[in-house]
Amino acid sequence: MKVLAISAHPDDETLGCGGMLLRHAAEGDSLFWLVVTETHEPQWSAETIQVKATEVKRVAEAYGVQQYFKLGLPSIRLDTLPLADLIGRIRDVIQEVKPEVVYLLHGGDVNSDHCVVFTATMSVLKTFYMRKWGVRCIFCYETLSSTEAAPPQPHRAFVPNVYRDITPYLEQKLEIMGLYESETHSDPWPRGPSAIRALARYRGGSIGVDYAEAFMLIREVD
Template sequence: MENLAHLGKTLVVAPHPDDEVLGCGGTIARLADAGQEVHVAVVTRGYEPAFSDEQVERVRAELVEAHDVLGVTKCHFLDLPAAALDTLPGAQLNHAIGKLVGDIAPATMFLPFVGDIHRDHQLVFTAGLVAARPRGGDVPRRIYAYETLSETNWAAPGLTETFAPNTYFDVSETMERKLEAFSRFDSQIKAFPDERSLKTIASLAAVRGSTVYLPAAEAFMLIREIS
């Protein structure tokens, strides 16, 4: 299995903590093993009254542990309101993600899929594409959309955008680290048959892997590549 050094410095944009692990955890670990910088942007945080400060701090502590397992270089918190991005002016979200992309200058970006049922995911995808517009030489060379269990597959097939992967990354050697990383989210993990269970996460990787004759894979939609 080749390493993923050719992807270069990478930015994974996550609407909420744990989205990046569900969608890209095995790939993040491979990038880290290849010596590449991997940045994660968590776009939102919970605010009162929907989310207590205690809840927020607990999830962020879990995230730090999960990122240590995967080898994330740095996590950036944008602190926009969770489950309420649609209440903000579009320019505010575009500016927050655009500034981060400008500061990090990633060669590769991973974004949530535009067809996810969660509105935050849809808006983050669009803002990510705005930030990555090729209006100069220093732009992301590759953009992928990742799938998020309990968000990507709960939309209305045939009526909304369908996740149709065309790129697969082998995570056979990093799958256990992905599972270990998600297990650190004690506040989020569920018992099977809930989709956010370790068994379901492993099962999806097995299905995606079997599609391309691998023991385990993460699947993505390649949005754009500049070669």
């Protein structure tokens, strides 16, 4: 089975679905990864940009990703770009990979890049196009420091309806998150190891396992 994780920023997928990516890999599935944005000058230094590029490569290797795609669009500026261009580039990747399962950012996040990527991807993955490209399921994942920080509006709420046991993979997920030295937080901040573990424990408690990840099933086509 082919699995595609779509993230606006490199660390999104580890926070949201890293445990499931490791589980997919352990079960013999093929992993693909699409990173939409990257840091840019002058907002970031050339040295920082290189550090972040190296981090992405290391994380892809740690997951055993078969192929990763970097669109290279400017981080924190997606809402200033033509949406049609992003739709076309995401469509190109999905056409090439033809994944059966897609993990996607939650559309209600407070992060504007996350919202744009969600909107563009859902435009690509209309029901009839899902069948055309072999996509069976679209799951949205939560991203610490963005999903829970959204304003208290019903249409922005993350309401999980799918839970997956990641108990055997949590420690490795935390190790991979540690590869993002430029992005990780120290405790007690949202992207610190204690918060990541606490969320996984809370989601696990919801289904009677030690650790889990939770998702919103957006669409499933048989």
